[in-house]
Amino acid sequence: MTQFDFRPYRRRFKPPLQTNHGVWDVRDGIIIRLTSNSNVGYGEIAPISWFGSETVEQALDFCRQLPKEISEEIIFSIPDRLPACQFGFESAWEDINCCKNVQIAPTTSLPYSALLPAGKAALSTWQSLAKDGYSTFKWKIGVYLIAEELAIFHHLTEVLPERVKLRLDANGGLSYDEANLWLYTCDRVMATGVGVEIEYIEQPLARENLTEMQELSCYYATAIALDESVANLTQLETCYQQGWRGIFTIKPSIAGSPSRLRKFCQEHKIDAVFSSVFETIVGKQAALKLAAELSLNRRAVGFGVHHWLEENEQTWLEQLWQAC
Ligand SMILES: O=C(O)CCC(=O)C1=CC=C[C@@H](O)[C@@H]1C(=O)O
Numbered sequence: 001m002t003q004f005d006f007r008p009y010r011r012r013f014k015p016p017l018q019t020n021h022g023v024w025d026v027r028d029g030i031i032i033r034l035t036s037n038s039n040v041g042y043g044e045i046a047p048i049s050w051f052g053s054e055t056v057e058q059a060l061d062f063c064r065q066l067p068k069e070i071s072e073e074i075i076f077s078i079p080d081r082l083p084a085c086q087f088g089f090e091s092a093w094e095d096i097n098c099c100k101n102v103q104i105a106p107t108t109s110l111p112y113s114a115l116l117p118a119g120k121a122a123l124s125t126w127q128s129l130a131k132d133g134y135s136t137f138k139w140k141i142g143v144y145l146i147a148e149e150l151a152i153f154h155h156l157t158e159v160l161p162e163r164v165k166l167r168l169d170a171n172g173g174l175s176y177d178e179a180n181l182w183l184y185t186c187d188r189v190m191a192t193g194v195g196v197e198i199e200y201i202e203q204p205l206a207r208e209n210l211t212e213m214q215e216l217s218c219y220y221a222t223a224i225a226l227d228e229s230v231a232n233l234t235q236l237e238t239c240y241q242q243g244w245r246g247i248f249t250i251k252p253s254i255a256g257s258p259s260r261l262r263k264f265c266q267e268h269k270i271d272a273v274f275s276s277v278f279e280t281i282v283g284k285q286a287a288l289k290l291a292a293e294l295s296l297n298r299r300a301v302g303f304g305v306h307h308w309l310e311e312n313e314q315t316w317l318e319q320l321w322q323a324c
């Protein structure tokens with residue numbers, strides 16, 4: 001049998017993350033550990049309730065009611081209302097049964113995308129990230145007035161080096177008219193051949209407006225990526241059934257069962273871009289493993305973030321179990 005244990009954690013963003021959903025300053029999550037004989041497997045439960053996953057409290061309640069001895073049957077029967085728990089436990093099961101210990105640094109041959117701060121701060125941040133080797137950047141829009149953000153955007157496209165890819169993430173915060181204006185502006189920028197590539201606009205409209213986003217994706221050359229609309233496996237399958245064949249932003253840590261996600265992506269050969277939920281090295285490792293397997297178009301993975309105070313994540317992970 002396999003022993004189960006878990007530790008909640010809290011990590012502070014540095015600086016706080018600004019999106020259309022609001023300001024996010026701490027990441028709460030749970031690290032789970034499975035031990036069988038001398039083998040240890042780790043998994044991470046990193047919910048984002050405003051994306052439709054369970055809350056951290058609901059995940060903690062689920063962990064607390066589990067027996068200390070856990071079986072494969074328990075893990076693979078975690079309900080779909082707990083997608084972050086499905087991911088965390090199944091990752092730990094894979095870790096203990098397939099690939100032994102969590103590697104120190106998540107590795108993938110895929111390029112990484114770096115997140116730029118919202119607003120004009122992006123204009124003074126991209127340079128150091130470009131020096132670090134990033135050539136794909138994601139910038140949050142729908143945070144400030146559209147006129148302000150369009151002015152910053154024009155400045156960004158003039159200063160960013162050639163061949164850089166820029167992603168715009170609205171977190172569903174634009175009106176239909178604003179989404180039209182952004183897509184029209186991106187098409188115009190691309191037509192002038194400035195050198196920077198607007199890779200896509202992520203979730204321009206709210207998840208209820210799939211039909212409008214499908215219309216917009218036919219009308220403009222600039223691609224649209226769904227994110228909040230496809231946050232878990234049920235939503236992913238629904239949007240696919242309703243005809244979405246654009247880009248799917250996959251956040252494995254809140255999508256649900258990794259084995260079911262793997263099956264869906266391999267069966268439907270979707271154009272997926274893999275994205276972080278600002279999890280720790282534990283969840284990141286498991287998510288990047290899926291990204292490496294399932295990124296058909298080799299799009300940059302949205303895991304290039306340096307938002308933590310802790311320097312050494314391996315030490316942090318070990319101390320978690322010494323704490324109590
Ligand atoms: O995808 C990336 O490039 C980084 C992760 C990221 O942007 C997000 C992670 C979690 C919630 C959101 O704030 C945001 C997103 O909407 O994609």
Ligand SMILES: [Mg+2]
Binds near residue numbers: 227
């Ligand atoms: Mg997004």
